[in-house]
Amino acid sequence: EVQLLESGGGLVQPGGSLRLSCAASGFTFSSFAMSWVRQAPEKGLEWVSAITSGGGATYYADSVKGRFTISRDNSENTLYLQMNSLRAEDTAVYYCARGPSSWDVWGQGTTVTVSS
Amino acid sequence: EIVLTQSPATLSLSPGERATLSCRASQSVSSYLAWYQQKPGQAPRLLIYDASNRATGIPARFSGSGSGTDFTLTISSLEPEDLAVYYCQQRSNWPRTFGGGTKVEIK
Numbered sequence: 070e071v072q073l074l075e076s077g078g079g080l081v082q083p084g085g086s087l088r089l090s091c092a093a094s095g096f097t098f099s100s101f102a103m104s105w106v107r108q109a110p111e112k113g114l115e116w117v118s119a120i121t122s123g124g125g126a127t128y129y130a131d132s133v134k135g136r137f138t139i140s141r142d143n144s145e146n147t148l149y150l151q152m153n154s155l156r157a158e159d160t161a162v163y164y165c166a167r168g169p170s171s172w173d174v175w176g177q178g179t180t181v182t183v184s185s
Numbered sequence: 186e187i188v189l190t191q192s193p194a195t196l197s198l199s200p201g202e203r204a205t206l207s208c209r210a211s212q213s214v215s216s217y218l219a220w221y222q223q224k225p226g227q228a229p230r231l232l233i234y235d236a237s238n239r240a241t242g243i244p245a246r247f248s249g250s251g252s253g254t255d256f257t258l259t260i261s262s263l264e265p266e267d268l269a270v271y272y273c274q275q276r277s278n279w280p281r282t283f284g285g286g287t288k289v290e291i292k
C-alpha cells in the first residue's frame with residue numbers, strides 16, 4: 070500500500086525551530102519529487118516547498134523562503150522539512166505529498182502550533 | 186504569482202443534482218490545472234489533473250474541462266459522500282497556488 074506518514078509536529082514558541090519528517094512506503098521513493106503543503110486552521114491549502122527526486126533542486130513559497138529547508142534521504146525513504154524562525158502564521162497542519170506539482174498521494178498531516 | 190479564484194464559495198444542492206464549480210486564473214495556466222476534494226477531517230484527494238484527466242480510482246461522475254484561464258469541475262449527479270471542499274491548483278508557474286475553495290453542501 071502506498072503510504073506517507075508525517076511526524077514531528079508540536080507546540081513551539083515564536084522564533085523556535087521544528088523538523089518534520091515524512092516516511093514513505095509502498096512505492097519507489099527515490100523516483101518521485103516530493104512536496105509539503107500546509108493548511109492553517111479553518112483556511113485553504115498553501116503549497117510550501119518541493120524537492121526533486123534526487124534532491125538536486127528545491128523550491129519554496131516566498132512566505133517560508135530563508136526560514137524553511139526541504140531535504141530528503143532516499144536511503145531511508147524519508148522527506149524532511151526543517152523549520153526555523155517560526156511565526157504564529159506558520160501554525161497549520163503540514164502535509165507531505167507525492168509529486169512536484171500535482172499530488173496524487175498525501176499523508177494524514179502533522180500539526181504545528183506556534184504560540185507563546 | 187498566479188491567483189486562482191473559485192466560485193461560488195458555497196454550493197448547496199440535493200442528491201442527484203448536477204454541480205458546476207468554476208476556477209478562474211489571473212493569467213493563462215494552459216491545461217496545467219488540478220482539482221482536489223477535501224472531506225472534513227481528511228487530507229485532500231486528487232480528483233482531476235491537467236484540466237480533464239481523472240486520477241486513479243475517481244468515479245466517472247467527476248469531470249474537468251477548460252484551458253487557459255477558465256476551468257470547470259462538474260459532478261454529474263451528486264452523492265451524499267460528495268460533501269466536501271473542492272480546490273483548484275495550478276502547476277504552470279512557481280509558486281504553485283491553490284484557489285480559495287468551493288464548499289459543496291448536500292441538502
